[in-house]
Amino acid sequence: MTGPGHPAPLRALPVGPRALLVEVATAEEAQALHAELLRRRAAGALPPVREIVPAARTVLLDGLADPYALAADLASWNVPPLPAADAEPVVLPVRYDGADLAEVAALWGVGEDEVVRLHTGTVFRVAFCGFAPGFGYLTGLPERLHVPRRATPRTAVPAGSVGLAGPYTGVYPRSSPGGWQLIGRTDAVLWDPGREPAALLAPGTRVRFEERA
Numbered sequence: 001m002t003g004p005g006h007p008a009p010l011r012a013l014p015v016g017p018r019a020l021l022v023e024v025a026t027a028e029e030a031q032a033l034h035a036e037l038l039r040r041r042a043a044g045a046l047p048p049v050r051e052i053v054p055a056a057r058t059v060l061l062d063g064l065a066d067p068y069a070l071a072a073d074l075a076s077w078n079v080p081p082l083p084a085a086d087a088e089p090v091v092l093p094v095r096y097d098g099a100d101l102a103e104v105a106a107l108w109g110v111g112e113d114e115v116v117r118l119h120t121g122t123v124f125r126v127a128f129c130g131f132a133p134g135f136g137y138l139t140g141l142p143e144r145l146h147v148p149r150r151a152t153p154r155t156a157v158p159a160g161s162v163g164l165a166g167p168y169t170g171v172y173p174r175s176s177p178g179g180w181q182l183i184g185r186t187d188a189v190l191w192d193p194g195r196e197p198a199a200l201l202a203p204g205t206r207v208r209f210e211e212r213a
Contacts, residue, residue, distance in 0.1 A: 010079075012071035015060070020067040022059045022074060027139060027167070029079070030057050031127055034203055036079045037061070054128040054203045056137070082125075089123055089206035092171065094162055096211055098182035100150070104164060107147050107181075115183060116211055118145065124169055124207040129199065134173035134191025136201035141169065153179030160185045162209070169209075171201075184209075 010033070011023040024030050034054040040046040047070055050063025064070060096116045105112045124140035141164075149165045154177060157163070161172045163180030172178060173190035186209075190200050201207060 010074050010077065012074045014067040014071060018064055018067065019060060019062045020064055020070055022061070024057055024059075027056055027127055028082070030054055030059060031125065031139075031204070032082045033079050034059050034128075035082055036077075038204070055130070056128065087206065089208040090201065091208050091210050092162075092186045092188045093212040094120075094184040094186045094209045095213070096184040098162065098184045100163075100181040101183045104147055104181050104183055108145055119169075119183065120209050120211055122208075124209075126201045126203050126205045126207065127168075128203050129201070131170075132173055132176060132191075134199045134201065135170055136190075136199075136203075136205070136207070138169040138201075138207055139167055141167065143167070147181050149179040150181060153177055157182065158185065160187060160190075162186060 013021045013023065015021050022033060024033055031054065034052065037046060037052050037059060041049065041052070047064060047066070049061045051061070053060040053062070061067070061070070101112050101115060105115045108115060108118070110118070122140045124138035126136040127139045129136050146167050147164050156175055157172050157178040157180075159172055159174045161182050162184040163170055163172065163178065163182045165180040170180060171186060171188070171190055188200065192198055
C-alpha cells in the first residue's frame with residue numbers, strides 16, 4: 001500500500017547468483033530497511049548472508065544461497081521507521097575554522113557562530129559509507145541547511161576535514177581530492193587498519209560534533 005505515511009514497495013533485484021539489491025524511494029527508507037535487516041539477522045529471522053551494505057537509496061545483500069526466495073519474501077515486508085537509538089553517539093571534536101565556513105554561513109543566511117551552533121546541535125546518523133575507507137555519509141541536517149558542492153573541487157583536502165554537500169556531512173579520513181564545503185577539522189582517526197573495527201563510523205552509528213579550540 002502506498003500513499004501518505006506509507007512507503008513505496010521494495011524493489012528487489014537479484015545481482016548474480018548470490019546477491020540481491022533492494023531499492024527504496026528515499027534515504028530514510030534505506031536506513032530503516034538496513035536497520036530492519038540487521039535486526040532480523042540478529043534474531044535469526046533472515047537467511048544467512050555474508051554482507052549487508054547500505055547506500056543512498058539501496059541496500060545490497062551479498063552471499064545469499066537463494067536471492068530469488070528472499071526477493072519474493074521481501075514483497076510482504078512492512079519495514080518500520082528507524083527505531084529510537086539506545087547507544088550514545090560518537091563525539092567528534094572539531095575546530096570550526098574551515099576554508100568554506102564563511103560561504104556556508106552566507107548560504108544558510110546566518111553568522112559563522114550560528115553555523116557552529118547548528119552543526120554541533122545536530123545528532124547525525126551514518127546513512128552509509130563509501131568514497132574512501134572510513135568515510136561516512138552523515139544525515140541529520142534539515143533540508144534548509146543543505147548546501148551544494150563547490151563549483152571547483154580541491155585537488156587535496158586535508159585528513160580530518162569536516163565538510164558539507166547536499167544533505168550530508170562527512171569527515172575526510174585521509175587527504176584526497178574533494179568538492180565538499182569545508183567548515184572545520186577533527187583529529188579523530190576515522191580509519192585505522194590496526195584497530196578493530198578499523199572504521200570509527202559504521203552505518204547506523206549516531207554522531208555528534210563538539211567544538212574545540
